[in-house]
Amino acid sequence: MAAVITRVKKKQIEQxxxxxxxxxxxxxTDYREIKIEQxxxxxxxxxxxxxxxxTEVVVGTKIEMGEPFPDTPNEGVLTVNVELVPLAxxxxxxxxxxxxxxxxxxxxxxxxxxxxxxxxxxxxxxxGKKVFVVFVDVYVLNHDGNLIDASxxxxxxxxxxTKMAKYEVEDGEVKIKLGYEPLPIKKRPITVTCAKIGxxxxxxxxxxxxQVMDARISMAFDDDGNICAIQKGGSGxxxxxxxxxxxxxxxxxxxxxxxxLNW
Amino acid sequence: xxxxxxxxxxxxxxxLIAEGEYIAGENTYMENNxxxxxxxxxxxxxxxxxxxxxxxxxxxxxxxxxxxxxxxEVGFSGWTADINSPYPALLRASDVxxxxxxxxxxxxxQVLDIGDLLVAKIVSYDRTHDPQLTVAEPGxxxxxxxxxxxxxxxKIPRVIGRKGSMISMIKQETGCDIILGVNGVxxxxxxxxxxxxxxxxxxxxxxxxxxxxxxxDRITKMLKEEKSRKEEKKNE
Amino acid sequence: xNDKPERLIDKKGLRLDGRKPDELRPVKxxxxxxxxxxxSAYIExxxxxxxxxxxxxxxxxxKHLALPDRTVLKCRYHMAPFSVQERKSPAPSRREIELSKxxxxxxxPAIFMEYYPRTMIDVFxxxxxxxxxxxxxxxxxxxxxxxxxxxxMRDLVVACAAGKLDDTIVLDLMDTEDKVGSAxxxxxxxxxxxxxxxxxxxxxxxTDEFESAVNLALEGCRQIYALQKEALRxxxxxxxxxxxxxxxx
Numbered sequence: 001m002a003a004v005i006t007r008v009k010k011k012q013i014e015q016x017x018x019x020x021x022x023x024x025x026x027x028x029t030d031y032r033e034i035k036i037e038q039x040x041x042x043x044x045x046x047x048x049x050x051x052x053x054x055t056e057v058v059v060g061t062k063i064e065m066g067e068p069f070p071d072t073p074n075e076g077v078l079t080v081n082v083e084l085v086p087l088a089x090x091x092x093x094x095x096x097x098x099x100x101x102x103x104x105x106x107x108x109x110x111x112x113x114x115x116x117x118x119x120x121x122x123x124x125x126x127x128g129k130k131v132f133v134v135f136v137d138v139y140v141l142n143h144d145g146n147l148i149d150a151s152x153x154x155x156x157x158x159x160x161x162t163k164m165a166k167y168e169v170e171d172g173e174v175k176i177k178l179g180y181e182p183l184p185i186k187k188r189p190i191t192v193t194c195a196k197i198g199x200x201x202x203x204x205x206x207x208x209x210x211q212v213m214d215a216r217i218s219m220a221f222d223d224d225g226n227i228c229a230i231q232k233g234g235s236g237x238x239x240x241x242x243x244x245x246x247x248x249x250x251x252x253x254x255x256x257x258x259x260x261l262n263w
Numbered sequence: 264x265x266x267x268x269x270x271x272x273x274x275x276x277x278x279l280i281a282e283g284e285y286i287a288g289e290n291t292y293m294e295n296n297x298x299x300x301x302x303x304x305x306x307x308x309x310x311x312x313x314x315x316x317x318x319x320x321x322x323x324x325x326x327x328x329x330x331x332x333x334x335x336e337v338g339f340s341g342w343t344a345d346i347n348s349p350y351p352a353l354l355r356a357s358d359v360x361x362x363x364x365x366x367x368x369x370x371x372x373q374v375l376d377i378g379d380l381l382v383a384k385i386v387s388y389d390r391t392h393d394p395q396l397t398v399a400e401p402g403x404x405x406x407x408x409x410x411x412x413x414x415x416x417x418k419i420p421r422v423i424g425r426k427g428s429m430i431s432m433i434k435q436e437t438g439c440d441i442i443l444g445v446n447g448v449x450x451x452x453x454x455x456x457x458x459x460x461x462x463x464x465x466x467x468x469x470x471x472x473x474x475x476x477x478x479x480d481r482i483t484k485m486l487k488e489e490k491s492r493k494e495e496k497k498n499e
Numbered sequence: 500x501n502d503k504p505e506r507l508i509d510k511k512g513l514r515l516d517g518r519k520p521d522e523l524r525p526v527k528x529x530x531x532x533x534x535x536x537x538x539s540a541y542i543e544x545x546x547x548x549x550x551x552x553x554x555x556x557x558x559x560x561x562k563h564l565a566l567p568d569r570t571v572l573k574c575r576y577h578m579a580p581f582s583v584q585e586r587k588s589p590a591p592s593r594r595e596i597e598l599s600k601x602x603x604x605x606x607x608p609a610i611f612m613e614y615y616p617r618t619m620i621d622v623f624x625x626x627x628x629x630x631x632x633x634x635x636x637x638x639x640x641x642x643x644x645x646x647x648x649x650x651x652m653r654d655l656v657v658a659c660a661a662g663k664l665d666d667t668i669v670l671d672l673m674d675t676e677d678k679v680g681s682a683x684x685x686x687x688x689x690x691x692x693x694x695x696x697x698x699x700x701x702x703x704x705x706t707d708e709f710e711s712a713v714n715l716a717l718e719g720c721r722q723i724y725a726l727q728k729e730a731l732r733x734x735x736x737x738x739x740x741x742x743x744x745x746x747x748x
Contacts, residue, residue, distance in 0.1 A: 004377060040548075041581060041582070042546065042628065043546070043628045050346065054534050058627060060581025062585075064585070071274060085623065087552025087554075090535065118572050134270065137580040137581050138581060144535070273732055273736070275732075276609075276651070276655055277652070277653060277690065299653070302652075303646055323615075349555065350618070390568075391567065391616075474735065
């Protein structure tokens with residue numbers, strides 16, 4: 001009996017939230033317990049697992065050589081892919097990425113890219129010809145709500161864990177040397193998602209709250225407290241003052257998390 | 264010819280439990296005069312029958328069962344409900360309206376809509392078609408408030424306890440009314456959300472520890488401790 | 500970037516990772532790891548890290564695929580892009596499609612298919628890291644996930660491979676050995692019924708060598724079976740001990 005949320009439960013969640021409480025006892029702006037483990041997949045160049053409550057996401061990074069985009073010949077390439085694997089939820093079906101997994105990939109990508117988290121210029125081998133390509137593969141293993149924040153955290157943790165081979169260029173040929181160095185990371189963006197239920201904003205919605213919410217808004221902040229990416233999702237709407245309220249809450253939560261994670 | 268395992272021993276599918284003149288009971292199967300376990304569980308036997316009390320299973324409908332379900336679809340002349348089973352259940356409009364269904368006049372979603380909870384009884388089921396429900400009996404019908412807890416259906420007897428001892432104790436300690444669906448879905452209605460959550464906690468704990476002994480005392484103790492903890496918090 | 504090793508078994512009779520020819524890689528099993536799934540299991544077999552999840556029995560989608568007298572078993576074996584040395588595209592490859600089929604056929608004999616007509620059982624296997632023998636490890640994990648879900652089974656299913664390196668029949672090949680060795684024979688077994696439900700081979704073996712390989716693989720299967728039972732037990736035994744301690748306080 002998971003697919004359809006019962007009306008009784010829906011009403012309960014809405015009524016509680018109107019009073020400033022949540023069904024799992026959290027405050028409106030509390031996150032569930034976060035656990036991060038890095039380096040869990042040795043075969044990947046970098047990896048991390050994030051548990052956000054019972055939502056579980058694993059990210060692996062792979063580094064390969066490839067061609068740069070024509071409009072950024074001096075920069076390496078970042079590409080983010082998300083798999084919502086069917087075992088993670090009775091609602092996920094096998095097949096090519098659907099709009100949810102594509103949106104999630106692009107939102108995670110935006111946070112990393114716009115904050116300039118990776119020093120892409122340092123990934124250039126031969127301008128216009130050869131660069132390093134960083135693949136970030138997000139694997140959602142259990143969906144219990146707020147895949148965006150969990151995936152963004154896991155992706156960043158995996159990038160921080162990523163090592164690339166040392167190399168030198170001789171006569172236009174790339175020679176791999178012994179040893180590794182960490183991926184050049186300049187910033188650590190953090191994303192916070194708020195859901196609108198009734199006229200209240202709740203941080204880190206879990207699965208049932210997501211089934212009840214009107215809409216959600218996710219905001220990524222860089223190390224200096226600037227917003228670098230935003231995504232509103234869901235078929236409901238926000239009033240402008242709620243948008244600013246969400247930004248205020250998100251900024252606070254990001255500061256808290258930076259202290260917790262030491263990012 | 265022996266029973267090869269002691270009572271209350273944990274078995275996994277394929278474990279050989281007995282050989283010879285025995286009857287294969289719950290969660291076992293017989294092949295070549297040998298009885299094997301078909302689910303993970305605890306061995307139990309009385310005289311000639313060998314059973315395995317499964318640690319986890321799912322609900323298969325049976326005629327006469329009282330169950331709790333959720334409406335998932337409103338159809339042309341009735342509804343489809345999720346009853347926590349591999350099979351969806353059907354409820355005819357005529358059953359709810361207590362008279363023949365009139366497509367022009369009767370607006371089904373007004374009566375029962377997607378997401379509504381109900382207590383119903385299985386009136387027919389066999390291998391060739393999905394189970395049919397009825398709500399045309401006292402005590403059955405739409406549920407408008409309360410908490411739902413799902414447990415593995417084999418644990419429902421444990422939640423009831425010997426002669427209802429466990430369930431009566433929980434009702435008393437929490438002041439809640441509790442309906443136990445045979446399909447493992449439990450409805451708890453109390454005066455406050457806290458009371459309901461207390462009862463939920465007790466039931467989930469029973470599910471986890473159903474195969475251990477001294478459970479009724481432990482649950483009683485836990486409920487009393489939780490209640491006094493909450494009282495202290497209130498008085499602070 | 501890796502040079503081909505000259506000898507896979509050194510003068511002392513040890514393999515590249517220090518194992519003896521008939522030694523298994525370390526195996527770790529855990530049951531009930533994905534809360535959304537009806538049943539799930541996680542296996543680490545050597546460097547393989549594989550997750551298996553089961554949903555079902557549940558309604559069949561699309562409806563026309565339903566069978567009137569039995570359940571439909573579906574299996575999807577899938578590798579994460581970061582699971583192998585060179586990043587693999589997430590789209591299913593021909594190898595994954597074949598493995599999905601043989602894994603399904605290795606599990607089906609263990610399930611009472613006629614018990615739940617007009618339903619579907621979905622088995623999902625996700626390989627998070629691969630190092631040779633993933634189909635065997637997948638079967639071992641999938642069978643545990645099925646048992647964890649409460650679906651009635653005739654027996655568990657457990658799998659292990661054997662092969663030939665240099666001139667020796669060895670147990671449980673890792674990736675390097677598989678690529679350079681002269682044969683690989685994965686075998687799946689229902690241990691109590693002594694029934695082989697998966698058998699494949701690639702390479703070249705004489706009939707005698709083949710027999711040795713299969714028997715060695717079956718030995719490996721039985722060792723892993725003991726660990727499967729432990730994993731299922733652990734879920735419940737820990738509780739018993741916790742309660743004993745509580746009671747004694």
